[in-house]
Amino acid sequence: MFTRRQALLGVVAAGAAAAALPRTASAAAARATEAEIAALARETVTLVAPPFVHAHEQVARSGPKVVEFTMTIEEKPVVIDDEGTVLQGMTFDGSIPGPMMVVHDGDYVELTLVNPGSNSMPHNIDFHAATGALGGGALTLINPGEQVKLRFKATRAGTFVYHCAPEGPMIPWHVVSGMSGTIMILPRDGLKNEKGEPLAYDRIFYIGENDFYIPRDADGNFKTYESHGDSYADTLEVMKGLVPTHVVFNGAKGSLTGDKAMRARVGETVLIVHCQANRDTRPHLIGGHGDYVWEAGKFANPPARNLETWFIRGGSAGAALYTFLQPGVYAYVNHNLIEAVELGATAHFLVEGEWNDDLMKQVEAPGPIPTH
Numbered sequence: 001m002f003t004r005r006q007a008l009l010g011v012v013a014a015g016a017a018a019a020a021l022p023r024t025a026s027a028a029a030a031r032a033t034e035a036e037i038a039a040l041a042r043e044t045v046t047l048v049a050p051p052f053v054h055a056h057e058q059v060a061r062s063g064p065k066v067v068e069f070t071m072t073i074e075e076k077p078v079v080i081d082d083e084g085t086v087l088q089g090m091t092f093d094g095s096i097p098g099p100m101m102v103v104h105d106g107d108y109v110e111l112t113l114v115n116p117g118s119n120s121m122p123h124n125i126d127f128h129a130a131t132g133a134l135g136g137g138a139l140t141l142i143n144p145g146e147q148v149k150l151r152f153k154a155t156r157a158g159t160f161v162y163h164c165a166p167e168g169p170m171i172p173w174h175v176v177s178g179m180s181g182t183i184m185i186l187p188r189d190g191l192k193n194e195k196g197e198p199l200a201y202d203r204i205f206y207i208g209e210n211d212f213y214i215p216r217d218a219d220g221n222f223k224t225y226e227s228h229g230d231s232y233a234d235t236l237e238v239m240k241g242l243v244p245t246h247v248v249f250n251g252a253k254g255s256l257t258g259d260k261a262m263r264a265r266v267g268e269t270v271l272i273v274h275c276q277a278n279r280d281t282r283p284h285l286i287g288g289h290g291d292y293v294w295e296a297g298k299f300a301n302p303p304a305r306n307l308e309t310w311f312i313r314g315g316s317a318g319a320a321l322y323t324f325l326q327p328g329v330y331a332y333v334n335h336n337l338i339e340a341v342e343l344g345a346t347a348h349f350l351v352e353g354e355w356n357d358d359l360m361k362q363v364e365a366p367g368p369i370p371t372h
Helices: 004-020 025-029 034-038 133-139 170-176 228-240 337-343
Strands: 042-044 066-079 086-092 101-104 108-115 146-153 158-163 180-186 203-212 246-249 262-265 269-276 283-285 290-294 304-307 316-323 328-334 346-352
Touching (some): 101 108, 133 146, 158 269, 180 203, 180 316, 269 283, 283 316
Parallel strands (some): 042 066, 101 180
Antiparallel strands (some): 108 146, 158 316, 203 246, 290 304, 290 316, 328 346
């Protein structure tokens, strides 16, 4: 049998063979040496759980650097709704989605990926932002009790998905069990509108949308399992039906509502980064708009303007910039409203500030229909 490790070794060998081929002068000149990379400044970043994002510069104030991250894989049961339904979850750093990493175009990402001995399965990481070796997946496959360090150069500005990608049917299973996240690579001179003028944000929030596939028993109740291995066969059968039992933001129904709503103030500009590693989705901010939207998430392309709903392709992350103009609760939903209302894909923004009657006013309160 041709195994995943043999395939990965083949990719590495092919890469080494390709490296031995003659290169053009321009291609060779573009490649930094190990000594040059070693001479770059280094920054160690501590990741934070979504919807929040670690502190970062919107405009780079220095040259390229090596940005060091560490993520620990955690396999654990996760309650995903208010009925106590349990997902046998797999996570990067304990959160669904995994934390967002932020660097600038031209920086080097250096990730230490840790798979503790307490886990039961091999894992790796595929960065859609990276070039070669299956997005790094070929170089990062680790068993429980192992860790690996990967470095790649951030060459394309935008928002990108990362996810676990072990062999065969393990790939979708790990992804729909929670193992995906986002890296944002900002242009060194910051975000720009379609005219090349600078854009900035006061706050950033990160929303990961996940589709879960929880098996049911003969009575239609969601089943609970003792381990990931016990859940696998039944979960795979539900997955093959392509009909999710839950579609949620940030790991669980209601995870970004009520006292966990995302908060802002009137007049603040918010960058919303939305990722979906497996299915297409259509985010919509009820009562607001996408002032500037990078649907495909790539900042080299001009943003679309004034969108009501935008489209995030499965396996990608997009970004939308909006300046809040009215106070109140804004529902942020997947505008497949069945998935938003019935399956859980709803979040809230709680915005404080002064109401503007010029933008909206209730001219007459609800009351009886006049009889005259």
